[in-house]
Amino acid sequence: MAVGGLKFARLGRLGAPFADDGAAVRTAWDDGEGLPEALTQRIGADGPHFVPQAELPPGTAYEQFIFEAGQVPTRENLHDFFNALCWMRFPRTKKRLNELQAAEIAAAGIQAVRGPVRDACTVFDENAALLHAPDRLWDALARREWARLFGEMRPLWRQAQLLVFGHAALEKLVSPYKSITVHVWRVDAPWVDPRTLDAWLADDLKPAKLAAKPFVPLPVLGVPGWWPANEDPGFYADPQVFRPLRREAPAQ
Structure with a gap:
């Protein structure tokens, strides 16, 4: 799935921090490479691996899977594209958010309503x-x-x-x-x-x-x-x- 003509120039100053990473991934994605593969090849060694959404086991919380497996389930869409770019540019912050989510899940499980910390993290x-x-x-x-x-x-x-x-x-x-x-x-x-x-x-x-x-x-x-x-x-x-x-x- 192509990026659909995404132009970081259209985002102007809004997209500048992500432009270099995004352009490289976008080129590979537009050429037919799967988004998880395009991302994983371009992230640093300390970052997570991006995997197809199908690798998230049924019934497993998304944040818990990332915490335990070190892998980010990724769909072929713009939402997950930008999520991955945030992982690339702000790895420590994204890891911290994930750790906080996982700690709340470990303490309270998955509830119908998120608690205040999980809600704020989201x-x-x-x-x-x-x-x-x-x-x-x-x-x-x-x-x-x-x-x-x-x-x-x-x-x-x-x-x-x-x-x-x-x-x-x-x-x-x-x-x-x-x-x-x-x-x-x-x-x-x-x-x-x-x-x-x-x-x-x-x-x-x-x-x-x-x-x-x-x-x-x-x-x-x-x-x-x-x-x-x-x-x-x-x-x-x-x-x-x-x-x-x-x-x-x-x-x-």
């Missing part, structure tokens, strides 16, 4: 974005002060670093639409390269912090420089996308 893995930003910008984002965040504070975004990590979010961004919203995880210090960020992030992912779900929603195509349409201030006048912060009702 949200992070699928939809996280990583943001290092000045305190003023972060505070405005946390308060959902969209007009300030993308209006008067727009120049402050030049001091920020933002990277989309979640593979489901990256898949959506191949065919962008305005309401794509990521779950932002704050990074305390600037990063120089993916390896530096990977080491910091793997250490930062602790069960108690994840269970508290310190994510902040961000309609990612509103970020200055990431989507041409947001040069028009009217882009943000959409309460269905740029929603105000919900206030807790006062106790009676």
Whole structure:
């Protein structure tokens, strides 16, 4: 199955961290090589092996299989393609997420509803974005002060670093639409390269912090420089996308 004309250029800054790895795998995939094989040949020796989805035994949890076998079941689609690219660029973080999932499964088994740590790990893995930003910008984002965040504070975004990590979010961004919203995880210090960020992030992912779900929603195509349409201030006048912060009702 071909990548379907995936162009990392279409992702712009969103896809830049994955472009080199993705282009090499995409070429092999488009030439008819199976996606698991194309990935395994191009990942470092310390990374997992990618295997066809059929090798996941029936009744075995996906995360448990990865933890025990060191193999990632992979379908021939864009979702698993981006998941694999995240393994290639952020191996320590992906391994940490898997270890946390496996520990929760070992402690509580597979339940109808995931516990708070497993739930947060899944949200992070699928939809996280990583943001290092000045305190003023972060505070405005946390308060959902969209007009300030993308209006008067727009120049402050030049001091920020933002990277989309979640593979489901990256898949959506191949065919962008305005309401794509990521779950932002704050990074305390600037990063120089993916390896530096990977080491910091793997250490930062602790069960108690994840269970508290310190994510902040961000309609990612509103970020200055990431989507041409947001040069028009009217882009943000959409309460269905740029929603105000919900206030807790006062106790009676």
